Each structure stands twice: as structure tokens, then as C-alpha cells.
Amino acid sequence: MPGRGEATTSANGLAASTHTSDHTENIVGGKKDSSVESFLKSVYDLAVKEGWEKAQDRNELVVKFKSPEELRKVLNIEVEDCPASHSDLLQDLKDVFTYSVKTGNPHFFNQLYAGIDPYGFAGQIVTDVLNTSIYTYEVAPVFVLIEQYLLKQFCEMVGYPDGTGTFPPGGSYCNMLGMNLARFHKFPDIKNKGLFSLPRMVAFASCGSHYSNKKNATLLGLGLDSLISVNTTSNGKMDPVDLEKRVLEAQEQGSVPFLVVATAGTTVLGAYDPLNQIADICEKYEMWMHVDGAWGGGALFSEKHRHLMDGLHRSDSVSLNPHKMLMAPLQCCMFVTKHPNTMKNCHTLHVPYLFQQDKTLYDASYDVGSKVLQCGRKVDAFKFWLMWKAHGRLGLSDRVEKAFENSRFLIDILQKTEGFKLVTDPECTNVCFWYLPKIMRDTDWNLRDEKFCRKLASVAPQIKERMTKKGSMLVGYQPVGNLPNFFRMVVINDKVTREDMEFVVQEIDLLGSDL
């Protein structure tokens, strides 16, 4: 890197002195504590300026795109034997901010997360610096109480008065827990004996469900063939008639149906599966019902929209990622089940080095790590607790309702604007639509016309490329089944306004009308 030579030499000097020193206590990385604290302060100031203030300004770029090859040339990635100086590190960090995507920008609509909640950020700073693992009360007393309290709140919202749960690392992991508990609930012998002597067991999820269900089926040794895909109705919701048909087919083939994964807010189309109808079938055929509410589960926080999950209390386990619709910082995921003993018996082992049973200062049930799969576990609950306190439940409800309102406003514009066509009538706050460049607008809309579909499929990737290079916003796209590439606009961030919705439509038209 030009201009770094001198600083590196001086850093080398510092390094050499550390390396030969007698580990003087107040020297870290060759720097004194006082200088380290001023470095920390500079990083914090940089983070607030670049990652908080500027990153939330819609007039700033969402991304300053460089290809991997170009970016490698600009960044000073290499690590060395000797320490870098604080000034070099700060320059590196400035580059990191410059070329990172600003997911807090109100024009970032690319994923199922967006925005920065300041209280979530503050909560992370606290858990970062207190640096502990939430497995025993002994090392995480405050966080254990807070986590258990939040899980109890969530259980009450779901309708599990005696439920229990955990904060796992990711929505895929939550679904994996649901699958694992369902299997153990059916065949407790699995814990010791595994699957080897058991009949084939099968799980069901809609074709619009998250791909983690497939990955989990392979991980758990069931295999992809054991996850049966259920058809959806035109709006992307699981078809309960098809579900029952497939359950019966599986039984006829000698398989044991053990699990239905219902989705509350599918990843692409945002559909809410009909929970009551699915619960009827689960009860009839004695299957565990897991509800993947990672994305759409946020609706539970709104009186107005929670009806989308009617029947939720009839399920056996539920997950919700506050890091999605509720804007908690990544990662923040909740998994709860109404079967606390199943969870405990499935996971608990005798682990005397960590979960001492002869400890005298508190009840061992506060060592919450015993009932989960992980050993070390990051404290993800605290930031959500701080957010919840800071906004109040009504504030979180406002946030969810604002996302719904904005997405409904977007639907209105899309329906009124030439060249845009909705894929479905969305239930959640992700809105899927096609864009037709001018040249396509006179052609008849015909998804059976191969040439038409090919052309349509090429539109979104080209607009995405232009959008990314320009950096004005980010919106994702994908095909689904036979439907060629369409945009998926995800509305989450509570800083998003109606004007931003109008901007999205205008910008896509601006970027793509000539295609």
C-alpha cells in the first residue's frame, strides 16, 4: 500500500520491543493501554460516523461496488509477523467501511434483514465487552435470567404456557432443532441407537419452505429423500389437501411420518401456511408440527397482523428471528417448544466439568447450556431485551405495522405503474414482482411462451447489475419453479418511507426501461 511503508517500519520497531520485553502488563500488541483506549475510541467514532450516521443516509451509496479482484487491490488484507500501527489499522478500517454494503441504508432491500437498531447495537457493545458464554449461571448470571425471561415472554405470545427454548445461532439451526426434537419425540431410542434399526421416517414441508429443511434432513441422516415437498396453492401457502395425500402415500410405502414444517412467512413469496389446517393433520397422524416463523413470525408482535399465525399455539415448536422483521442485529434467533422434557432429554448428557451437579449456590436448572446442543454459546438475547425495553412492545409493534403499511403502499404503486406485475398477492412484507422493459410491454403476457420467458428471465439480472454498479439501492431477484426471474422487495427498516417505495419503482424503471 502506498504511504504505508514508514508506518510499518515503526510498527516493526514496536513489535520487536514487545517481543523481547518481559511481557510488561500494560502493553498490548506493542501499544500502551492508554493508546489502546484512544484507538478504541477512534474505532467507535468511525463506526458511529460511517456505520451509523452516513450508512443510514439514503443520499449515500448503498454499496461502492468493486469486483473481488479490484477489491483485493484496494484493501490491505495481508497479515504480517509484526504488529501494524494504530494509524495503519484506522486506515484499514476506513477502507472496510468504504467498501462494505450499508445494510442500514433505507434503500437496502436485498435480504430478510435491514436497518440498524441503535439499542440492539448498544446491547451488542455490552455483551461484546463482557465476553462470556451463556451456558452456566456461574459465568453469565444476568444474561441467563434475561434470556429465560424473554423466552418465557415469547412462549406466552405463542401460547405455550409451560414452554421452554433457547437462542440458537441462525434460523437454519432453529429448524434443525425442531426436526431433531420431533424425531426424538417419536423414537427416544434414537439418542443411543441411532437410525440404523428404525423404519424410514419422513418429514413434510412446502415447496416454498426454506432450504435449511433440506440441509437439516441430510445432516440428521434422514437424507433429502425423506423430506417430502408439499404443493402450494397459487399464493405460495402449503396446500393441506396435498399434505394429507402425501402423508397417506408415505404411510402406504411403509414410512413413518414424524414432522411437518409449516412456514409463517416464506422466504421468497412471504406466504403464511394455514396453521390450523396443518395442526388438524398433525394431530390426526401424530406428527410434530414445527412452525418456521424466522421471517414472518415478527407479525406476532402486532395485534393487527398476528391473525396470520392463527393456530400457532397448536404447534409443538416455533422459531422466530428477531434479527429479521424486528430489526435486531444479526444474529438473534429464538426457538421454543411446548415440550420442555423432550428438549431436556434429547440434549442433556452427563458433563461434570461444566454442569456440576454438586454445586451449592444455585439450582442446576439455571445452567441453561445443559438443555441445548451447543457448548459455548454467544449471548444473543441481551440486545433484543434492550431493544424491547427501549421501544416497548408497542414500539416493536409499530415497526412491524409500518413495514406492512409500506409494503401495501408499494403494492398499490406496482399495480398502478406500467411495466410492473405482481407475482402473487403478498401476505407478508416481501413483495415479488416482474419488471417489463418498454420493448416487452406490447407483447402478450404468456409464461408458456419460451422466448418471452427467456427474455423476462434476463431482465432482473441486468437491472441488478446496473443497480449494484450505481449503488443506489439493492433488491434481490430469483426464479421460483417455472416462474422466471422476478424481483423480491423486502420491506423491514422503520426508516423506510412511502417516498422510498416510490423511489424503488422509479429507479427500476430508470435502470431497465431500455433493456
Next chain:
Amino acid sequence: MPGRGEATTSANGLAASTHTSDHTENIVGGKKDSSVESFLKSVYDLAVKEGWEKAQDRNELVVKFKSPEELRKVLNIEVEDCPASHSDLLQDLKDVFTYSVKTGNPHFFNQLYAGIDPYGFAGQIVTDVLNTSIYTYEVAPVFVLIEQYLLKQFCEMVGYPDGTGTFPPGGSYCNMLGMNLARFHKFPDIKNKGLFSLPRMVAFASCGSHYSNKKNATLLGLGLDSLISVNTTSNGKMDPVDLEKRVLEAQEQGSVPFLVVATAGTTVLGAYDPLNQIADICEKYEMWMHVDGAWGGGALFSEKHRHLMDGLHRSDSVSLNPHKMLMAPLQCCMFVTKHPNTMKNCHTLHVPYLFQQDKTLYDASYDVGSKVLQCGRKVDAFKFWLMWKAHGRLGLSDRVEKAFENSRFLIDILQKTEGFKLVTDPECTNVCFWYLPKIMRDTDWNLRDEKFCRKLASVAPQIKERMTKKGSMLVGYQPVGNLPNFFRMVVINDKVTREDMEFVVQEIDLLGSDL
């Protein structure tokens, strides 16, 4: 809470106004952006003062212990419908710091993590505020390049010139990946067909290996019976003779041996399994060799100690948690394998909504989420990168060597001091020992004497209770097999001095000599 009534009322007022407002853009949680920024700054200052400065002062308490029942009374845990005021939140945060365990205190020796690395903390602030998921280059360009660079560095240290890897959430998860890849490598059909039509397959790990291997065997549908425990020699190292014997036994019973998990630094005794001898057996019987270096793998960073892992390059996968011996903040774990295609083929699915194959701006191989099990994934590599840059490799090496030196110094004192007895001659920086109160010192040392053992087993829990109540330090204890409760001192933090080692011995004697 006394004194909070008034503030709550005013917070309620704010809440009401937010709730009825037209979502004015610059109001978050009922507070203006400028006031939010000043709140953030107060939290940062509090974190630095209480979580960084005071928490690292050995004259401060490691823990101000309260039982769950007492702590619940002191903390203001409840969340409300309406927002809390900033001043209430700050008071809550002060309480959080007061009653949280100070894992950064040089007298915290309780777990396989300790201390706070300021550059790690700074790195977390950056990834916290940039809040993105490391699955595509599109949303995490800088972090993808940095993560891939670090993994390449680690692969080179291990001796996997063409290796690949990821940063999973936790050491248990790393071992699970090793087991899953091993199984897929042997039987690629598992991905689709599962275990149902396959012969029983068995894995091997020493009786001193981490309990995650058991949990993973149940999760993967193999069952606890399929994880065969291998005896250790007197120092806690896997006995290769016993390993081969058990492999042959399993084969005779018609099982298929597919994996040996070797441990580099066992959880309690800190033993390094003999990698070359294990590799010989793995090659002979065509088993995957996974090395769990979560804890002791840090020795790789030291020229002086890396010989403990001689033969590592012959393994098939390795994990190392920089959040343990290298003092990265939790969570920070690396998993690498020398079989990139196995990892890719085992995990990759067709996921068009996230991993678009028709994108034009960069090669799809930069979408690193495709080759892992998770979907959303926290950026854990960046903080370690910043630490590595800040300290240089030599600085990290110093840190490891200092921990080894301190632990050797501790062993010396323990051997010289009346009432202390080492459990083994430790290889890593965890040191296990018994303490004998005065009354026991005249009795003959006899672990076959039931009464003696019962008394000995009662000592550590009582001292631990006194230590915790006093808050002067934290050290863990446990039994292993027939060995009654003993202390496990874990030496990591580079702020720890020889005087701290002397303090530990004196303090245990002070707390327990009268028992």
C-alpha cells in the same frame, strides 16, 4: 424499582406520542436521533469504564455473586408495552455490569476463554454496526475476502495447501462438521438416501474428548452407541493401541469405522492426542481423521509449542477456536478441511433466491454461504483479522507462549506447596490439581479409600462456593472417571502474571485450609 416511577411515566408519554405519530423519520423508540446518539455514547463509555478498565483490574471483584432469586429482585428485567427512558436504560445497564462476571479480570480462570482483546472488541464494533450476513459477496464483499484470506492462512499453518473452510458458531459445531463430512466422504449417497439402508457406522474419540462428539453422534442419527470411547494413557492422551483394538472389534461386529476424532488439548486435562500414530491407523483403516484443536490448537501459533501437533497435516479436517487460547472475543471458530470438494458436495444445494448462478458481476464461488450448512451467518472472522494485524503473528505467538510459561510456573509452585497435588503432568495451559485441607494432609493418599475420596470430592465444591461468594477469583472443578473433584486452572489471559499464579495457590489455601 424505587425511584423509577417518574421516569416511567415520562417514557409512557413519549411512547404514546410515537404510537400515534405518523412514523416521523428521525424518531426511534420515541427518541430523537440526536438523543439516541448521545445514549449510544453513554453506553460505549460505560462499557469502556466498567467492562474494560475496571473489569481488567485484579483488585476489583471477578463476580459480585447473587443467587437467581436475589438477582431477580435487584435487576429490572421486565419489558413493558411502552418504551423505557434513556436514563432508566442506563441504570439497567449499570446493574448489568455490576452483576455480570468479569471474564476480563486476570483472576478469571474458570473457562477455556478469558480476557478481552481490545482489537477483537474493536473488530466486533465494526461488524456490529455494519450488520450483515456472510453468505454472499454481494452483501459482504470485504468480509468474504478477509474470511477467505484468514482460512487460507490457517490452512497453510495446518498443512492443507488446497484446503478450504469456514467460521462456524462454536467448537461443537466444528466437530459436527467434521463428523458430517467424514460420513459423506465414506457414503456420498447419504445426502439423498440417509442412513436407512446403510450398515452401522462408528466413530472413535478418546474418553477425554469433548462431549460435543456425543451430542453430534446423536444429532447425526448415528446414536451414542456409534461413538466408541477409546482409552487414554495416564496423561490423558488417546492410546493408539486401544484405538486399533476397538477399530478391529467394530469391524468384527460388522460396523464400518469411518472417523477418528483426535483432540489437540483436551477440555479438562489438556492432553494432546498422538496425531502421527492416529494418522497411521486412520490411513490403514480408511477413516477420516478430524482434529479437535478448539482449545489446544492455539499452540500452532507458537514455533516453540507447535510440535505438540506434529502430524496435523495428515488429518482430513481441523478446528481451532481463536476465542479460546488466542483471546479473540466469543464466538470465533475456524474449521478447515483438505477436501474442498467433499465440503462443497456435501453442503451445496440449488438455492436460486440467494445464490444466483446468472449473476454477472463476480464469480459465484465468492458466495461462500453455498458451501456451508448455515444460511445467515455472523461475521466472526473480521475481529480475529484485526487482532492478527494489530499484534502480528509474533504477538499472538507471545500470547500463547506467555500462557504456557505462566502455567509452567504454576506447576512449579503447586509441586512445592504443601496441600497441592497435580492430577497429571499437563501438556497444555490447563493445570489440574487437588487441594488437601490441613486435616487431610496427615492421611495417606489413597484413591482406593472410599472415605478419603468422599472427603476429597467435597473440598473443591466448598472452596468454589467460598471463592464465588468472596468474588476474588473463579476456578472450575470436576471429577474425571474415578478421580474425585479436582480444580482445573485455565491460563489464557496475557495480563496474567506470575504473581497471579502465586495468588491462586495462596487464595485456595486461605479459603480451604480449615475444611
